[in-house]
Amino acid sequence: MPKLGMDMDQGTIVEWLVDEGDEVESGQVVAEIESEKTTGEIKVREDGVLRAILLDTGDSVEPGGDVAVVGGPDEDISDLVSGAGGEATAEPEAAAEASADDNSSPAEASLDGPSAVSESGSGGGASAESVKATPRAKKRAEELDVDLTTVEGTGPQGSVSEEDVEAAAEGGEGAAAGSVKATPRAKKRAEELGVDLAGVKGTGPQGAVSEEDVEAAAETAAEPAAEPDAESAAETGGEGRVFAPPRVRRLARELGVDLETVEGSGPSGAITEADVRAVGNGEAADAEAATETADDTGTRDEERPLSGMRRTIANRLGQSDREAVHVTEHRGADAEEMLAAADAANDALGVKVSVNDVLLLALSAALDEHPAFNATFEEDVHRLHRTQDICLAIDIDEGLIAPVVRNVGELSLVELAEKRRAMTEKALSGDYTMEDLSGGTFTVSNLGVLGVESFDPVINPPQVAILGVNTIKKEVVPVGDDEVGVRKRISFDLSFDHRIVDGADAARFLNSLVEHVENPWPLVIGANGR
Structure with missing residues (x-):
């Protein structure tokens, strides 16, 4: 092995x-x-x-x-x-x-x-x-x-x-x-x-x-x-072996493509995802027609043994639940300025800057002010880390992974946007390695893209805390004396290990994060000068 x-x-x-x-x-x-x-x-x-x-x-x-x-x-x-x-x-x-x-x-x-x-x-x-x-x-x-x-x-x-x-x-x-x-x-x-x-x-x-x-x-x-089929028997004699990585085989199974019929264009004739998709697209119409004529089976009894990755996720979450004393605090923030800053940076810098990048700047500033959260806890030692190696939880077919964007606090906004995008693409394409998943000091889990309004994220051991990010939505809020208005707002869920930090510490951390989210301009301008 x-x-x-x-x-x-x-x-x-x-x-x-x-x-x-x-x-x-x-x-x-x-x-x-x-x-x-x-x-x-x-x-x-x-x-x-x-x-x-x-x-x-x-x-x-x-x-x-x-x-x-x-x-x-x-x-x-x-x-x-x-x-x-x-x-x-x-x-x-x-x-x-x-x-x-x-x-x-x-x-x-x-x-x-x-x-x-x-x-x-x-x-x-x-x-x-x-x-x-x-x-x-x-x-x-x-x-x-x-x-x-x-x-x-x-x-x-x-x-x-x-x-x-x-x-x-x-x-x-x-x-x-x-x-x-x-x-x-x-x-x-x-x-x-x-x-x-x-x-x-x-x-x-x-x-x-x-x-x-x-x-x-x-x-x-x-x-x-x-009668035995001589032609098919000859095909099993060792010729025509299939060379394809796991993600290509999974894609072939999803698309119903027989890999033995696919001509590989990769190194040494290996089959690539593009090769499978080229064949799969040609057969898609037939597959759709067959699906439409199939009987509607509805719900069914089914057993699904856990895969190796799913077992690992289950074990780690079980470990986190058993060992860490989870407490989650929730806090809302006005998102208008964060959205405006992301749009301005996107127009001015010549690279695609998203709201997530500006949010990471705000998070980095909060971690600077409250270093006890940029930390791990192992063997009864609360270790505060100098570098901010932030894990971004990403949902892929095999399960939830959390690749690391390293040294966030030292990156310019352009570098941060490029690094975050590259790491996300690696995760979604399956090209990530164990090195990409190791050594994080804090985790962000964004379920807002799926419309989630509140949840209790589970700490990624041995880290001390994890930040849940919820959807941005319009809300009616006070905007002045005896006046109300509609503003775009975002909310956060901070889960932390109460053995290491207290509820008041978490409240102060969230307060700092909200301040930076509602006024991100100094961070955006400062990051451009790095």
Whole structure:
């Protein structure tokens, strides 16, 4: 598992793009991964065969942990399989360098041959040391109290797999099923399709049954008279492999585009988003017509397992809710001058300046005056930061991310506008990296663009506070003695950790922010001189 960023704790397999026993080529993407709030790919650097998959889809491991083994078709990999697994004993720095050397985006890493796969040494107890078994098999054997020396291995080089252990524990029919040499995905697919593995001829390494063997057997059972399609069979022989990053594959799924029909225009023939959209636009009319004729299913029962990114978001928000003492204060402000300042700067500076940029100037000034909020709290230390590295919460398809605009307090308005726009575009295009998401000192979450009028934002740990920005709307307000008028107003929600700062501190912070929002001209003029 590559290390995709300094803050990475674990990586999760999103999808295997090849199966055990498949031939792989140098540069081929074999798996998609997720870690924290970014996605990546694992590529091989040498031609060979994917001899063993050590992590199933949805499984996670720390950086440096073993994921798979690539080697020659007849190469002895028993030591690698028996010693490999979840322990992160490989050099994380080396994995990070492998990722950094690759220019693909958002992140990629490479999977070399057997010598490059980390050997994590012995696992389990003394009885396990003399048996060739995967770490997960050893762990499962401990849980089920199964003696590994009595289990017949069906994995590569006769190693004991987790399925072998479970079959031995179940006994009877389970043991009989476990005696069939088959990949984990093949066994799972056989259960789904009701296929008896004992009647399936394996075409994988050492005659192991692959997922394709199971599906072929199921099709044969369903259509016994069907003749094999020689042309389609030839297409599965290793030619025409698809090279596309995760975001391109997601787009293809959304548009219903078969990547095998798309000609890639990227480096080494890789498929780009533009390639997929070009094909998808041509098929859009047919897809729309098909949708119109489909039955209206209405609501439905559905299970959606959390993705790696969604799990990370859930864990971090849970941590924030459990550990921080959340208090939220709300405050309104007149937005007329802020809007006018943004329009004036946009006209005068020759770059697109938005209200968000002027708001960031006001926020920066408030943080200067109340530095306790530009801070983090870790290991019982309230650390005030000199630089203002402000996270901007952005909603993307995979979930909520918060890329960082760094050193806001030292930027001119032009630099701030350009930096903020560039970071937003990177986030929306999926080109962000873990470095873009790390090291923030304060977070802004703007739901005003969605019409939200008030909410309680959750602190982004280990930060001390987060500012919620609500929609700008017209309100009837007092404008003089016994007079009222219509003004554009904005409101803010400041959530803070009451362990670190008090309610009065938060009130003073909001008061400063409102003052700068209602009179932003000195800030705009001063920022232009930086």
